[in-house]
Amino acid sequence: xxxxxxxxxxxxxxxxxxxxxxxxxxxxxxxxxxxxxxxxxxxxxxxxxxxxxxxxxxxxxxxxxxxxxxxxxxxxxxxxxxxxxxxxxxxxxxxxxxxxxxxxxxxxxxxxxxxxxxxxxxxxxxxxxxxxxxxxxxxxxxxxxxxxxxxxxxxxxxxxxxxxxxxxxxxxxxxxxxxxxxxxxxxxxxxxxxxxxxxxxxxxxxxxxxxxxxxxxxxxxxxxxxxxxxxxxxxxxxxxxxxxxxxxxxxxxxxxxxxxxx
Amino acid sequence: xxxxxxxxxxxxxxxxxxxxxxxxxxxxxxxxxxxxxxxxxxxxxxxxxxxxxxxxxxxxxxxxxxxxxxxxxxxxxxxxxxxxxxxxxxxxxxxxxxxxxxxxxxxxxxxxxxxxxxxxxxxxxxxxxxxxxxxxxxxxxxxxxxxxxxxxxxxxxxxxxxxxxxxxxxxxxxxxxxxxxxxxxxxxxxxxxxxxxxxxxxxxxxxxxxxxxxxxxxxxxxxxxxxxxxxxxxxxxxxxxxxxxxxxxxxxxxxxxxxxx
Numbered sequence: 001x002x003x004x005x006x007x008x009x010x011x012x013x014x015x016x017x018x019x020x021x022x023x024x025x026x027x028x029x030x031x032x033x034x035x036x037x038x039x040x041x042x043x044x045x046x047x048x049x050x051x052x053x054x055x056x057x058x059x060x061x062x063x064x065x066x067x068x069x070x071x072x073x074x075x076x077x078x079x080x081x082x083x084x085x086x087x088x089x090x091x092x093x094x095x096x097x098x099x100x101x102x103x104x105x106x107x108x109x110x111x112x113x114x115x116x117x118x119x120x121x122x123x124x125x126x127x128x129x130x131x132x133x134x135x136x137x138x139x140x141x142x143x144x145x146x147x148x149x150x151x152x153x154x155x156x157x158x159x160x161x162x163x164x165x166x167x168x169x170x171x172x173x174x175x176x177x178x179x180x181x182x183x184x185x186x187x188x189x190x191x192x193x194x195x196x197x198x199x200x201x202x203x204x205x206x207x208x209x210x211x212x213x214x215x216x217x218x219x220x221x222x223x224x225x226x227x228x229x230x231x232x233x234x235x236x237x238x239x240x241x242x243x244x245x246x247x248x249x250x251x252x253x254x255x256x257x258x259x260x261x262x
Numbered sequence: 263x264x265x266x267x268x269x270x271x272x273x274x275x276x277x278x279x280x281x282x283x284x285x286x287x288x289x290x291x292x293x294x295x296x297x298x299x300x301x302x303x304x305x306x307x308x309x310x311x312x313x314x315x316x317x318x319x320x321x322x323x324x325x326x327x328x329x330x331x332x333x334x335x336x337x338x339x340x341x342x343x344x345x346x347x348x349x350x351x352x353x354x355x356x357x358x359x360x361x362x363x364x365x366x367x368x369x370x371x372x373x374x375x376x377x378x379x380x381x382x383x384x385x386x387x388x389x390x391x392x393x394x395x396x397x398x399x400x401x402x403x404x405x406x407x408x409x410x411x412x413x414x415x416x417x418x419x420x421x422x423x424x425x426x427x428x429x430x431x432x433x434x435x436x437x438x439x440x441x442x443x444x445x446x447x448x449x450x451x452x453x454x455x456x457x458x459x460x461x462x463x464x465x466x467x468x469x470x471x472x473x474x475x476x477x478x479x480x481x482x483x484x485x486x487x488x489x490x491x492x493x494x495x496x497x498x499x500x501x502x503x504x505x506x507x508x509x510x511x512x513x514x515x516x517x518x519x520x521x522x523x
Contacts, residue, residue: 056418074421086415090437090514099433100423131514151423 002029003187008062021212037190037198040208079148083160085140087132094128100151118150138169155187298484306484316476327470334393335454342401350409371396396457397450404446408439444508455497
């Protein structure tokens with residue numbers, strides 16, 4: 001059973017003459033523990049795809065299901081990491097991470113343990129009692145990822161999570177995410193407009209067309225990554241130098257450029 | 263406040279004091295029938311402080327007024343903030359309540375005084391009611407717009423974490439709106455004092471407004487000035503008190519940023 005399933009999904013915004021066709025016939029299955037990235041020109045509806053899975057918006061036609069259950073409303077089984085972090089600035093790092101656990105009515109000791117684990121996982125131990133705006137952007141996004149991870153969600157939804165970070169921090173976070181995927185693999189739906197980021201992180205990439213967004217092609221990265229053993233490299237720049245990486249990236253770029261000019 | 267600023271402020275006030283003394287006592291440019299000299303004011307102060315005036319000493323009047331403001335303000339906050347939160351969080355509640363609110367809102371709070379006195383007499387209850395009406399409106403409006411201006415992702419984050427409704431209001435909506443809520447409370451407090459003094463001027467048995475009213479009837483400029491200064495000091499004190507509460511409640515906004523790593 002697919003972890004996430006889009007079945008003949010149509011999405012319209014607005015009514016009557018102002019009705020805008022955002023997504024057109026999206027069919028997509030994301031496997032358990034698969035990392036799937038959606039890339040596409042801006043305004044193509046890639047974020048809308050994520051919002052449908054999160055339950056923030058509802059499909060106009062067709063259905064979206066997670067672990068076989070149709071999505072009705074937002075919930076902690078589908079944790080979201082937002083581009084603008086969306087932390088609660090009046091809560092400490094610990095308080096931010098704790099809220100979702102408290103909502104699940106998990107006991108104090110279990111919560112303490114899970115918070116300690118996730119803080120360690122994200123290298124945040126020393127910041128447990130800091131407030132979000134005392135932290136840099138990269139650290140804030142670590143907190144947001146920790147807040148999502150700690151819930152042990154069915155799927156992790158990441159909406160351009162590194163889009164608001166500076167270039168160096170972004171690279172650090174990308175490497176971090178690869179490390180996380182190795183230590184604790186999850187089903188991830190990752191939205192980005194950065195092709196390199198998608199190729200570096202994802203197992204599979206869905207390329208979308210301009211509005212109304214359709215899935216134009218699905219690119220298998222995992223088989224190339226495994227065959228060419230990208231994993232032997234620690235650093236992103238070493239991977240990006242590989243011919244196999246460049247080849248994939250260029251192919252997706254061409255495909256996207258057709259959309260922008262087309 | 264730095265010592266330099268303090269000195270400048272002190273110098274300005276001293277100059278004003280000297281000007282006041284010069285214009286009244288020394289040159290007599292302003293007759294004491296229109297504006298009291300410092301000495302007359304001090305005499306009036308001594309009278310009300312020790313022997314009493316308008317049925318009580320100054321601390322008794324001041325405490326009475328402060329108590330009424332505190333009570334009216336508390337009632338307004340306890341009703342206005344929850345209503346603002348409700349209207350901000352629920353479109354249905356807003357649609358239901360807003361028409362009534364729009365109807366009542368243009369009525370100046372002071373226009374309620376005659377009705378309040380008619381219903382509740384010259385005692386405390388009437389004052390509390392009028393203060394409530396005056397302080398209620400800014401509390402509701404600012405809380406409401408505070409809720410409406412919460413950034414969307416923060417609300418969505420709380421929803422995806424599965425936050426139940428009551429916790430959502432108490433731990434997400436209220437703190438997110440709290441800077442605006444406190445803006446509303448500051449306006450509410452101001453409105454409370456304005457309204458109380460006006461209500462006491464119109465009809466009261468006791469309190470700072472009563473002191474002002476009687477001093478006017480007695481043509482006693484010194485006492486009028488003492489009453490005015492007392493109102494100013496009381497208002498300032500309660501404002502400081504609120505600011506203290508605000509600084510504590512919004513402490514999370516004011517921590518110095520640590521150097522980024």
